[in-house]
Amino acid sequence: MHLAAFWFGLVCDTAGTEMMRRIAESGGTSGGPGLHAILGALALVLMAIHAVWATVTYLKQNPATLRTFHRFSLSVWGLWLLPYVGGLILANMK
Incomplete structure (x- = not known):
């Protein structure tokens, strides 16, 4: 179940990021490679x-890998x- 949540979260975040990019473009902002865009990518x-x-x-179920994964x-x-x-x-600064 958690594994599906990771993949679903990636899909949702990617879709949300793309929607926000389109909104920003339609508002006349370039959405260029500013700090926010770089950090988002x-x-x-x-x-x-x-x-x-x-x-x-x-798939491995290795305890050492699990510890590293959590960090x-x-x-x-x-x-x-x-x-x-x-x-x-x-x-909110606008």
Whole structure:
């Protein structure tokens, strides 16, 4: 069940990011490679790596791999928060 949640989360976050990109473009903002866009892209890449690693970890069932996976999960989540919170701050500054 958790494994499906990782993949579903990646699909939803990618879809949401694409929708926000389209909204930003329609509002006349370029959505160019600013810090927010770079962090967002990095977060999506890390989420994809995270989902793949979750699949490998689930299939191996190795205790050492599980410990490493949990530490990596916290790092990915923390990094994901940067563009998320950054977007909220940028939106409220306008």
